[in-house]
Amino acid sequence: MNVTSVDIARVAKVSQATVSRVLNGNPNVSEEKRAAVLAAMEATGYRPNALAQGLRMRKTSTIGVVVAGITNPFYPEALEAVGKQLERVDQRMVLWDSDRGGEDAALDAVRQGLVDGVIFTSVSEGSGTLDEALRLGAPVVLLNRGSADASCDQVTSNNFEGAAEAARYLYQIGHRRMGLLGGPLVARTARDRMDGFLHGLRELGQAVPDELVRDALFTHEGGRMCIRELLDLPDPPTAVFCVNDFSAFGAIDGAREVGLDVPSQLSVVGYDNVAMAAWRSYQLTTVSQQLDAMAGRAVELLLRRMGRQEAPIRHDRFAGALVIRNTTAAPARQI
Amino acid sequence: MNVTSVDIARVAKVSQATVSRVLNGNPNVSEEKRAAVLAAMEATGYRPNALAQGLRMRKTSTIGVVVAGITNPFYPEALEAVGKQLERVDQRMVLWDSDRGGEDAALDAVRQGLVDGVIFTSVSEGSGTLDEALRLGAPVVLLNRGSADASCDQVTSNNFEGAAEAARYLYQIGHRRMGLLGGPLVARTARDRMDGFLHGLRELGQAVPDELVRDALFTHEGGRMCIRELLDLPDPPTAVFCVNDFSAFGAIDGAREVGLDVPSQLSVVGYDNVAMAAWRSYQLTTVSQQLDAMAGRAVELLLRRMGRQEAPIRHDRFAGALVIRNTTAAPARQI
């Protein structure tokens, strides 16, 4: 039903091999035949079957990307960054959400020859399937969220240091009672940012009491619920550090719900610097990630890995930068 | 290098055809052979090559989805809704962004046999390539954004009526000078919502002066810039209707930037009812779309279309509902 290279060969009165040659820009084709083939293709609207090409060439020109909860505004931005890079190198993107089993599905897809490699923007540490896929030689790179035990290329922010900087800043502007809205412990980003924040404070002789640390699940709703719990405490914090912007927005909204002003009554710091962070209604102080550069590096590493499996494993870390906006201020005087 | 059905056949001491049979659950296989094959698959970690299967079966179990600007918060929600439905019917999703040429790329992919069909969440009307793809029998359904001239299945909201309801509501609470932040005219959603709003007003004997209608490009930045222009006018509007939530957030932020209070000094209505609309810092009055139901219908129609090309074309419209929150109020008394 669909037109194939055999059809083209017939109308152009050449062999099917010749059709394939002009398709691939092989110079060993006479001008006449090339013209005839091109004309036939044009006339019939021929498009080569990508499955057949892929089967023959052992590559699909498509790579898998897995995100964790696409409604977290960080991921659309990550997808845009990755998508731009992928387009540059002429690769398609198939998308999975690990909230719906995408992690295993993506790995399975490599083994089925459906994608040439996969970029995880959010692995869970301790994923057995990832280890197995890696052992089988699947080209994988971790972007954004790393993993201590996975032996594959990784490109992440220096989350520890970024969070430590946030800690120093809050201390410096006068906060002494700070809360920490963390994320799931299977997420390396969450752990590193929590550890970094705690470490930064510790170096200043400060600590975060257990009652002031919560798991805000990386979500708006999580941030909102957690901040309300903290604010209900007899001695609430004057500032909170959230391990991502999404939960920071939730924290701000939760504080506003109970009538608190941010930043005069509560300072909030996020992490990621998504576009929304700059919006007037939030103007969130946060730590930026170099997403475009990181995405570029990730596809670069993936392509390299797809080329030769035995390349040495790399883990590139990009510096973050504290972006001070209007959700942070000196704490109110004790009344 | 990778293990194939031939390898399995060799170790299980059966023919390759038998391997294929157990793979496909064909009952005509003796229990002994089936067990031997299964054991061999298990031992080697065999996964059938999806490209070969696809080539042979003429289907890929993956469908293309194209969005327009994934950082517009509507699209992650749409993707999530579509993704959920696709997962139910065991289809993968490959993603394109029409901001980066995804529209043509997706259509090309159908013709190349890479995807079995495509869902457009955002066609531009008058796309020649879509017409051509349709003529060639590509299974396509339009979700969210329809097209007058495309002869394919469509599932949209009743945007005209939803916007008219917004108009009636604003009128009813007292507004008489209203602005309209529209979107690109190639977007059917933008046109229908603009037309519906204008129509609703007209029925009440009201009109929107030309100087109060702008194209906010569906973006936060667009909404922000446009509202500031409107507010700079000698006689600014007391309310604006925005054709999507993303630009409505921009309008709110733009108003706040110049020190205006929403809603007491400016009412804002959006369209889509994305999750953010309910967040404390916006609490946007908006028109909801039945995204899950619409996504469900869209994949249902696409599957049907993939089954039989000649099915009658359908256009299903889902009702929207005005969700009144806190960005709308009676206009301030004239001073």
Added chain:
DNA sequence: CTGAAAGCGCTTACAG
């Protein structure tokens, strides 16, 4: 129940 064989639509040595 089972295997040999054709065929899906390509690419690429191989021989001329």
Added chain:
DNA sequence: CTGAAAGCGCTTACAG
């Protein structure tokens, strides 16, 4: 420069 042929890894009549 060009064509016949093998082969990528499957599925499925076909014959037994």
